[in-house]
Amino acid sequence: MSTDLDALLGSADPPLIVVTTAAEGERAGCLVGFHSQASIGPQRYCFWLSKANHTYRVALRSESFAVHFLTTTDRELARHFGSLSGSETDKFAGLDITVTEAGVPLIADLPNRITVERIAMLDDGGDHVCTTARVLAAESAGDFTPLRPSHVADLSPGHSSDERAVRP
Ligand SMILES: Cc1cc2nc3c(=O)[nH]c(=O)nc-3n(C[C@H](O)[C@H](O)[C@H](O)COP(=O)(O)O)c2cc1C
Numbered sequence: 001m002s003t004d005l006d007a008l009l010g011s012a013d014p015p016l017i018v019v020t021t022a023a024e025g026e027r028a029g030c031l032v033g034f035h036s037q038a039s040i041g042p043q044r045y046c047f048w049l050s051k052a053n054h055t056y057r058v059a060l061r062s063e064s065f066a067v068h069f070l071t072t073t074d075r076e077l078a079r080h081f082g083s084l085s086g087s088e089t090d091k092f093a094g095l096d097i098t099v100t101e102a103g104v105p106l107i108a109d110l111p112n113r114i115t116v117e118r119i120a121m122l123d124d125g126g127d128h129v130c131t132t133a134r135v136l137a138a139e140s141a142g143d144f145t146p147l148r149p150s151h152v153a154d155l156s157p158g159h160s161s162d163e164r165a166v167r168p
Contacts, residue, residue: 015146023061031082064102
């Protein structure tokens with residue numbers, strides 16, 4: 001079954017985003033493939049963070065997030081946010097960023113983005129946790145061609161999903 005599932009999802013090749021957040025002055029962000037608009041009226045957006053990731057640990061203490069949409073010109077930023085971990089390095093050092101009132105980093109080179117406020121987190125026992133959020137604001141720099149996993153197939157994630165802490 002997993003071979004067929006892998007084939008189906010590989011063909012779907014969903015657009016990639018970078019989710020950023022901050023809590024108590026600690027900034028975090030990672031590359032995310034699991035995400036979707038989840039309601040039209042009211043406007044809702046969902047994304048799933050891996051329990052293995054530094055971004056997830058910061059997200060547990062944050063209610064504010066930015067969702068940056070990647071284009072085919074953003075391979076290097078995808079590599080940066082998808083293969084490094086905030087538990088070892090400050091991913092925002094050297095990047096041109098501004099911060100929202102809530103302290104969430106906005107990446108200047110990724111101008112297609114939304115800011116959101118968490119409504120709930122759903123942990124269904126899988127290796128990723130769903131954050132469902134209300135859309136506060138959206139900024140668009142115009143039409144773009146999304147960056148997809150097939151464009152960065154050689155990228156190894158900073159944390160694999162099976163690295164999460166498990167109950168003893
Ligand atoms: C193509 C691709 C898709 C990914 N999708 C997700 C995702 O949906 N959710 C997630 O939490 N991590 C995802 N990751 C993994 C993280 O981006 C990666 O482990 C990152 O280094 C974690 O950084 P952090 O520890 O600073 O949070 C993906 C990685 C790649 C290469």
